[in-house]
Amino acid sequence: MIGYVTLGTNDLERAARFYDPLLKEIGASRFMETDGFIAWATSPEKPALSLTKAFDGNPATVGNGVMVALAMRSTDQVDSFYNKAMELGATDEGAPGPRGGGFYAGYFRDPDGNKLNAFCMG
Numbered sequence: 710m711i712g713y714v715t716l717g718t719n720d721l722e723r724a725a726r727f728y729d730p731l732l733k734e735i736g737a738s739r740f741m742e743t744d745g746f747i748a749w750a751t752s753p754e755k756p757a758l759s760l761t762k763a764f765d766g767n768p769a770t771v772g773n774g775v776m777v778a779l780a781m782r783s784t785d786q787v788d789s790f791y792n793k794a795m796e797l798g799a800t801d802e803g804a805p806g807p808r809g810g811g812f813y814a815g816y817f818r819d820p821d822g823n824k825l826n827a828f829c830m831g
Contacts, residue, residue, distance in 0.1 A: 713748065713757035714777050716823045717769025721745060724760045727797050727820050732758065734793050735781065771822040781829045784813045790827040791815030802826075 718724040725747055732738070732749045740757070741748040748759035758777065763769045781787045784805070791805045794817045802824060805815030814828035 711756045713750075713759055715759045715761055716777065716819070716821070717763050717771075718760045718821045719762070719769050720821070721747065721760060721762060723820055727799075728758070728760065731790070731793050731797055734790050735779070735786070769821060771818075771824070776816075776824040776826060778814075778826050778828055781827050783829055787813055787815055787827045787829055791817060794819075794825075794827075 728747070728749060729739070736751045737749040737758070739747055740750050740753050741759075746759060746761040748757045750757035758779070779790070781790060788805045795801065798820055799817040800822075802816035802818055803814070803826075805813065805827070807813050811831050812828060813830075814826045816824065816826045818824050
């Protein structure tokens with residue numbers, strides 16, 4: 710159902726330095742980009758994550774209550790992905806662990822303050 714999610718950034722180069730190695734952890738790479746936009750996916754037919762400078766020219770801001778959840782294959786992959794995010798300068802929003810009902814997740818914010826999580830079920 711989800712085709713792609715776009716997050717705002719005020720520094721596309723810095724954001725790319727964060728997301729290139731982070732998304733490589735799950736096999737995603739850039740598949741589309743312009744001077745003000747980059748999109749990553751595991752394949753062009755799969756859902757994508759993109760970053761852009763705000764179209765209206767105003768500073769990009771974080772949406773209160775907005776979070777992007779990235780599906781992982783295992784708890785080990787959640788841990789690895791979360792740890793890579795921390796290594797790249799993310800801010801902790803909740804270390805990986807069980808959250809109930811078979812849901813396992815780790816939460817963090819990227820350098821622009823966008824909230825993400827890595828999760829798996831089971």
